[in-house]
Amino acid sequence: MTKKKTKGTLIVLSGPSGVGKSTVIAELLSEREDIHFSVSYTTRAPRVGEADGVDYCFVSREEFEGMIEREEFLEYAKYVDNYYGTSLKVIQDKLDQGVDVLLEIEVQGAATVKQKCPDAVLIFVIPPTFEELSRRLHGRATDDESVIQGRLERAKKEYQHIPLYDYLVINDSVPNATQEILSILAAEGCRVKQRLPMIQTQIEGVTAL
Ligand code: 5GP
Numbered sequence: 269m270t271k272k273k274t275k276g277t278l279i280v281l282s283g284p285s286g287v288g289k290s291t292v293i294a295e296l297l298s299e300r301e302d303i304h305f306s307v308s309y310t311t312r313a314p315r316v317g318e319a320d321g322v323d324y325c326f327v328s329r330e331e332f333e334g335m336i337e338r339e340e341f342l343e344y345a346k347y348v349d350n351y352y353g354t355s356l357k358v359i360q361d362k363l364d365q366g367v368d369v370l371l372e373i374e375v376q377g378a379a380t381v382k383q384k385c386p387d388a389v390l391i392f393v394i395p396p397t398f399e400e401l402s403r404r405l406h407g408r409a410t411d412d413e414s415v416i417q418g419r420l421e422r423a424k425k426e427y428q429h430i431p432l433y434d435y436l437v438i439n440d441s442v443p444n445a446t447q448e449i450l451s452i453l454a455a456e457g458c459r460v461k462q463r464l465p466m467i468q469t470q471i472e473g474v475t476a477l
Pocket residue numbers: 282283285308309312343344345347352353354372373374376377378
């Protein structure tokens with residue numbers, strides 16, 4: 269008999285603005301309802317349609333800085349004048365219960381996670397081409413040209429961090445990208461390191477023969 273895994277996998281997903289991360293994540297979570305999506309803390313204002321505690325935990329700068337001082341974050345970063353951070357407590361509890369946890373964070377935060385949790389699985393999502401990213405950002409029609417150019421410039425900088433990641437997923441279509449991520453997670457779940465503790469009794473039985 270195999271046992272449930274003892275420790276959850278920490279999954280980090282990053283990618284440039286406009287690549288379609290949220291859509292891919294929604295699809296992924298509908299396929300893998302057992303994954304816990306970590307809701308980040310941020311000091312930025314909620315956008316239309318965003319709910320506190322669902323999309324983000326929206327806090328003031330003072331509250332966020334208090335959390336930094338009390339070392340309540342696994343990682344945090346400043347992105348376009350706002351703080352974003354991952355609460356250590358919630359994800360630690362989930363991982364200890366054997367639940368996989370998904371973080372959707374930018375590249376500086378991902379670098380911190382890699383350093384603090386070397387077993388984390390880091391996935392970077394890119395569009396098929398840079399032109400496609402530009403087309404998608406223009407297609408949103410919610411931002412003016414200078415904001416779009418800023419996002420494209422930032423994306424170029426983010427691409428330089430790709431070698432830090434374990435996997436690169438090309439979002440040519442949401443089903444394909446989701447399928448690739450599901451395959452990555454399936455393979456990660458088969459690692460000997462993951463499975464050995466699950467079959468410990470079996471191994472002890474064989475050794476006793
Ligand atoms: P947005 O303001 O568009 O929701 O997010 C801006 C950026 O912040 C995105 O690249 C997103 O991945 C990143 N982000 C969201 N939550 C966190 C977090 O907890 N930590 C870090 N480092 N980045 C985050």
